[in-house]
Amino acid sequence: MTPLSFQIHTFGCKVNTYDSGLIQARLNDTGFMSATAEPQVHILNTCAVTRTATLDAVKMARRLKIKNPFSLVVVTGCAAQVDTEEFPGVDLVVANSHKAELSNLIRQYYNGKLRERIHKSNIFRKEDLEGGGGYEPGHTRAFLKIQDGCDSFCTFCVIPFARGKSRSLTRQDLVRRVNELVSSGVKEVVFTGVHIGDYVDGEGRLEDLLSAILSDTAVQRIRLSSLEPIEVSERLLQLYLDPRMCRHFHMSIQSTETRVLHAMKRQYDAAEVENSLLRIAAQVPESFVGMDVIAGFPGESDEEFRQGVERLEQLPWTRLHVFPYSSRPGTYAARLPQLEPSVIKRRAEILRDLSARRLEQSAAAQVGTLKRALALRGGGLLSRDYWSIESAEPVAPNEEVTLKVTSMHAGRLRGEAIYGAAT
Ligand code: SF4
Numbered sequence: 001m002t003p004l005s006f007q008i009h010t011f012g013c014k015v016n017t018y019d020s021g022l023i024q025a026r027l028n029d030t031g032f033m034s035a036t037a038e039p040q041v042h043i044l045n046t047c048a049v050t051r052t053a054t055l056d057a058v059k060m061a062r063r064l065k066i067k068n069p070f071s072l073v074v075v076t077g078c079a080a081q082v083d084t085e086e087f088p089g090v091d092l093v094v095a096n097s098h099k100a101e102l103s104n105l106i107r108q109y110y111n112g113k114l115r116e117r118i119h120k121s122n123i124f125r126k127e128d129l130e131g132g133g134g135y136e137p138g139h140t141r142a143f144l145k146i147q148d149g150c151d152s153f154c155t156f157c158v159i160p161f162a163r164g165k166s167r168s169l170t171r172q173d174l175v176r177r178v179n180e181l182v183s184s185g186v187k188e189v190v191f192t193g194v195h196i197g198d199y200v201d202g203e204g205r206l207e208d209l210l211s212a213i214l215s216d217t218a219v220q221r222i223r224l225s226s227l228e229p230i231e232v233s234e235r236l237l238q239l240y241l242d243p244r245m246c247r248h249f250h251m252s253i254q255s256t257e258t259r260v261l262h263a264m265k266r267q268y269d270a271a272e273v274e275n276s277l278l279r280i281a282a283q284v285p286e287s288f289v290g291m292d293v294i295a296g297f298p299g300e301s302d303e304e305f306r307q308g309v310e311r312l313e314q315l316p317w318t319r320l321h322v323f324p325y326s327s328r329p330g331t332y333a334a335r336l337p338q339l340e341p342s343v344i345k346r347r348a349e350i351l352r353d354l355s356a357r358r359l360e361q362s363a364a365a366q367v368g369t370l371k372r373a374l375a376l377r378g379g380g381l382l383s384r385d386y387w388s389i390e391s392a393e394p395v396a397p398n399e400e401v402t403l404k405v406t407s408m409h410a411g412r413l414r415g416e417a418i419y420g421a422a423t
Pocket residue numbers: 150151152153154157158159160194195
């Protein structure tokens with residue numbers, strides 16, 4: 001039988017990218033053939049973090065079906081789990097609860113053995129978590145999912161309903177997987193998940209996993225995806241004495257105001273935000289600190305916003321990722337009185353301006369410093385402390401060199417390689 005050709009369209013976060021890598025590997029292993037054009041099967045691995053994210057997938061599914069009515073359009077991922085009814089026109093809806101069965105379901109469909117169009121069950125009953133992914137052909141860095149799901153239920157977030165309760169891969173599995181990645185030439189592994197601060201393996205927590213990776217693997221660069229302020233423990237900061245831990249913190253803070261944080265049902269307050277940033281600056285100096293903040297959360301007063309900006313101006317960080325609040329149906333916050341769109345837009349602009357100024361200052365301070373930088377297959381180099389650097393000389397992809405930063409323009413650095421020098 002001629003192998004069925006397929007193409008995966010990935011929406012959303014690094015966790016979805018990881019999941020798409022697993023789907024790709026499983027389909028290839030079960031006799032399907034990857035295609036980049038005109039495939040028989042289109043798989044949309046969707047995101048539902050905002051209403052817009054779901055609608056983007058709805059539009060693509062409709063477009064693909066119009067373009068080739070004989071192709072099979074399959075929707076999976078978070079929108080398939082929480083916005084199932086939004087996809088009346090697609091052939092198969094396979095929610096996250098059934099994602100691991102995707103290849104079987106497609107084969108049954110072609111064998112005429114499949115009656116149901118929608119395959120979905122209670123995501124909170126999902127216990128398993130599949131390992132083995134993380135390497136994407138053409139990518140330099142490996143994004144390795146260590147954990148999935150979330151138990152926090154922040155009032156603005158739909159993710160727990162899309163991905164279920166928090167569950168983690170074992171340290172043993174992850175050490176083995178990292179060693180496989182290292183032996184295939186990977187130099188940097190980014191540990192990702194929905195809420196990596198929730199990582200647990202028996203008595204072990206995130207710090208124990210990282211200690212095992214540092215002692216039992218030869219990976220050169222370890223980077224973490226987002227952390228919450230209360231997850232920046234003393235033990236974690238101690239691990240950064242090892243130069244293999246990349247001095248880059250992606251902080252998921254969302255706000256700096258205690259009443260707003262409580263309305264979001266975040267597990268920390270303004271003092272804990274401040275404390276975590278000051279400890280990072282003191283104990284892991286020269287770190288790149290990126291922070292997720294929501295602009296215009298329902299009920300955030302002018303005064304709270306003003307105080308928040310003032311507090312941010314006082315604190316040590318490098319760049320803000322600003323998310324204008326968008327109401328996500330199915331969340332508690334969507335039922336609260338919403339701020340005017342113009343107010344949300346204005347607050348997002350103010351935060352983005354603040355971030356641009358801070359990034360420019362931080363980038364200027366990098367001139368003259370030495371950086372260990374990894375040449376990315378997509379071009380450019382990435383330093384351990386998360387600066388994008390252009391090198392005056394060509395550097396072979398996946399090679400790590402020492403660069404002296406010679407100039408900065410619009411937050412981007414330029415440097416010249418100093419071979420043999422270690423930072
Ligand atoms: S911690 Fe909150 S924002 Fe993050 S995934 Fe969990 S519920 Fe969503």
